[in-house]
Amino acid sequence: MDGNRIHCYACDVVSPKGPDLLCPNCHSDFTEIVEIPPETETPEPARSRPDPWGDNSPWEEEDNTGFMSFRASPPSSFRTYRSPDGRFQFSSATINSRSNDQQNTTADPLGMMLLQNIHSILGSMADPQERPHRMRGMGENPFLSSTDPDWLHDDHLTGHHPGMPREADNARINHLRNMHNLINAGHAQRGAENIHVGPGGPGNPFQLISALLNMPPQLRNADAAYSQAEYDRLLSQLMETHGETGTAAPPASRSAIRALPRKKVDQEMIGPEGNAECSICMETVALDTEVTVLPCTHWFHFDCIEAWLKQHDTCPHCRRGISENTSEGSTCDNPVVIPDSPESSRRRSSANAPRTSRNGRSSVSSMQHGFTRRYTPPEISSDPETGEPTAARRPSRGEGSGSISSWFSNRFGSSA
Amino acid sequence: MGSVKRITKELAELTQSPPEGITVELAEEGDVYNWKIHMEGPEGSPYHKGNFLVKLSLPTEYPFKPPTVSFVTKIYHPNVTNDDKGSMCLGMLRADEWKPSSKIAAVLQFARQLLSEPMPDDAVEGRIAEQYKNDRPRYEEVAREWTRKHA
Numbered sequence: 426m427d428g429n430r431i432h433c434y435a436c437d438v439v440s441p442k443g444p445d446l447l448c449p450n451c452h453s454d455f456t457e458i459v460e461i462p463p464e465t466e467t468p469e470p471a472r473s474r475p476d477p478w479g480d481n482s483p484w485e486e487e488d489n490t491g492f493m494s495f496r497a498s499p500p501s502s503f504r505t506y507r508s509p510d511g512r513f514q515f516s517s518a519t520i521n522s523r524s525n526d527q528q529n530t531t532a533d534p535l536g537m538m539l540l541q542n543i544h545s546i547l548g549s550m551a552d553p554q555e556r557p558h559r560m561r562g563m564g565e566n567p568f569l570s571s572t573d574p575d576w577l578h579d580d581h582l583t584g585h586h587p588g589m590p591r592e593a594d595n596a597r598i599n600h601l602r603n604m605h606n607l608i609n610a611g612h613a614q615r616g617a618e619n620i621h622v623g624p625g626g627p628g629n630p631f632q633l634i635s636a637l638l639n640m641p642p643q644l645r646n647a648d649a650a651y652s653q654a655e656y657d658r659l660l661s662q663l664m665e666t667h668g669e670t671g672t673a674a675p676p677a678s679r680s681a682i683r684a685l686p687r688k689k690v691d692q693e694m695i696g697p698e699g700n701a702e703c704s705i706c707m708e709t710v711a712l713d714t715e716v717t718v719l720p721c722t723h724w725f726h727f728d729c730i731e732a733w734l735k736q737h738d739t740c741p742h743c744r745r746g747i748s749e750n751t752s753e754g755s756t757c758d759n760p761v762v763i764p765d766s767p768e769s770s771r772r773r774s775s776a777n778a779p780r781t782s783r784n785g786r787s788s789v790s791s792m793q794h795g796f797t798r799r800y801t802p803p804e805i806s807s808d809p810e811t812g813e814p815t816a817a818r819r820p821s822r823g824e825g826s827g828s829i830s831s832w833f834s835n836r837f838g839s840s841a
Numbered sequence: 842m843g844s845v846k847r848i849t850k851e852l853a854e855l856t857q858s859p860p861e862g863i864t865v866e867l868a869e870e871g872d873v874y875n876w877k878i879h880m881e882g883p884e885g886s887p888y889h890k891g892n893f894l895v896k897l898s899l900p901t902e903y904p905f906k907p908p909t910v911s912f913v914t915k916i917y918h919p920n921v922t923n924d925d926k927g928s929m930c931l932g933m934l935r936a937d938e939w940k941p942s943s944k945i946a947a948v949l950q951f952a953r954q955l956l957s958e959p960m961p962d963d964a965v966e967g968r969i970a971e972q973y974k975n976d977r978p979r980y981e982e983v984a985r986e987w988t989r990k991h992a
Contacts, residue, residue, distance in 0.1 A: 673937030704942035705904060707847045733905055733941055741941040 431456040677738035677747055682731055685747065690714045694724065705729035705741060721745040844903050848873045851945045860950050865897075874899045878949060882992065883957045887984035888916070891992030895952065897945065907939035910952050917980075917987040919959045919970035929955070931963045 432439050433448035434455045443449055448456050688694075690710055695701045702709050703716070703726045710716065716724040717731075723742045725733075733741050738748065852873065855865045862881035867873065878895040882888025894913040900906040912918075912927035922928045933943050933951055964970030972980045 705847075707850050707944075729941075736905060744940065 430459050432459045674737040674739045674744075674746075676736055677734040679735075681738065681748060682734045685717045685719065685730070687715050687727065688718050688724070690716055690724075703729055705733060719745070719747050844899075844901065845873055847904060848899060848945075852876075855946055855949075860946055860953075862953060863949050865945075865949070868896070874901065874903075876945075880949070880953055880956075882988060883953055886957045887981040888918075888956045888988050888992065891916075891988035893956075893992050895949075897948070899945075904941040904943075907934050907936060907943075908945060908948055910934060910948065915987060915991040917969060917984040918956065919961050919964035919966050919973050920955055922965050923969070928965070930965070931955075931960060 429442045430439050431442045431446060431448065433450060433453055434457070435453035436448060436451040438448065438450045439459065440449045442458060446456050446458070447454055690701070690712055692712065694716075695710075695712060700709055703724075705725050706729050708726070710726075715727070717727045718724040719730070719740045721740045721743050723740050725741070730741070734747060739746055852865065852867070855863075859865060862883060864879045866877050868875040868877045876897040876899070878897055880893045880895050882891035882893065891914075893916060896911050896913050897908050898911075899908045910929045912921050912929065914927075915923075916927065917923070920929055920931055929952060932955075933939060933948065959970075959973055961970035961973045969980065972983075
């Protein structure tokens with residue numbers, strides 16, 4: 426292909442350049458030679474189709490089978506065209522449902538999954554009855570829009586959400602599972618993206634679907650939340666499915682728990698009324714009982730506090746962290762400065778939240794507060810020499826507030 | 842497990858000296874994890890004179906996990922889901938806000954307080970929250986109507 430075409434100003438058509446400079450369409454001579462840079466045309470699988478501009482309809486020859494049948498490992502092609510003057514560009518994708526022997530695509534599970542997603546989108550597009558309120562706020566997000574229960578579409582801007590499991594939850598869980606798989610697969614895919622663009626044509630369905638959605642084929646798929654509210658919801662849902670307490674404090678390490686000082690209950694701890702109880706089991710604690718004391722001076726039975734700390738590294742009473750005097754004995758000389766009590770920061774974030782999620786506040790902001798405002802936890806914690814927090818990995822989780830992909834990277838364990 | 846002991850203790854305290862407008866009993870004898878609460882609509886709220894049946898379920902991990910509170914009686918409230926579950930899930934009831942030192946009595950008082958002062962910014966029913974914020978009289982009217990009909 427020489428890449429030369431002519432643009433006819435009379436009929437505004439771009440045609441292959443003939444031997445002369447006349448427009449083959451209207452025979453006008455008001456034409457201009459245009460050069461199409463080679464890279465804008467992705468290599469095509471064996472130029473079997475005479476007219477690349479006209480073959481983008483998968484329905485053309487398949488009315489009898491319908492596009493539903495592409496479920497079974499369809500060969501696909503994907504092309505990008507740019508107008509001669511470079512001002513506009515479009516992509517076309519062709520899905521061919523007929524059995525195709527020129528491309529021996531091995532069915533990869535990711536592709537199948539994506540195609541099933543698309544399938545369900547197209548399926549419900551084809552049935553107008555099924556999609557009365559589809560377009561609201563969500564665009565065509567394949568991860569959320571195909572078979573979601575109604576609550577996803579109802580009132581999401583005003584904070585409606587499923588407070589508790591409902592009947593529709595199975596569908597929701599399946600969707601999220603799909604999403605997880607996609608994201609995980611996305612990681613694996615990232616390094617290998619370009620391999621698929623070879624002379625055989627781009628057979629990578631991930632690219633195909635992405636192109637259909639006009640999104641780059643990376644983790645940005647997950648960014649297809651078209652509003653802050655959706656974005657929040659997405660995040661909270663992911664966090665909830667990934668650990669039921671989402672933004673809650675992380676567990677304390679076993680060594681940190683064991684390192685907590687123990688003490689026999691004395692008269693002062695029992696107070697003037699003469700009876701004190703462990704606020705976890707609510708048992709009255711007698712004088713001289715051995716209890717475990719947290720840095721905030723709240724104390725509990727060891728068994729009781731251990732059970733809690735295995736889940737969250739904060740005081741059950743005041744929510745302060747327990748990590749102050751657990752790192753190599755250095756903190757006695759370098760007391761960790763306690764930032765605002767976590768409670769007040771929580772309250773602040775919830776007041777600022779534009780809408781609420783199941784957890785009741787903006788996930789992003791609470792992640793920031795939840796992680797960066799906490800002292801460095803014992804496992805990662807301090808440089809024994811300086812007492813300064815080393816470049817702790819945990820706070821960086823919260824920093825990705827603007828970028829869901831960095832959060833995913835952290836959460837789902839990228840190579841980093 | 843220690844949880845049964847604590848729950849029994851809390852139940853005893855609540856039966857002996859129940860908080861205002863609240864009575865508690867076990868939904869079924871012998872099952873300390875499911876409670877039946879009768880809650881009177883607080884005075885000055887549109888729920889006044891209503892008697893709401895509330896279900897409180899304690900997880901086996903209690904007190905390390907929060908109880909769940911749901912309104913069996915239908916109620917028009919921004920913080921209670923308007924479905925057959927009637928869930929209320931905010932503030933101290935959320936898993937990440939829960940502290941094991943919170944008692945069931947506090948949970949119930951919190952729930953009743955919420956009837957007097959809904960938290961529209963933490964709503965589960967967005968429409969009701971909007972109405973509560975923008976058209977209070979209408980909200981109160983509907984809430985009163987529902988209270989009369991259901992509670």
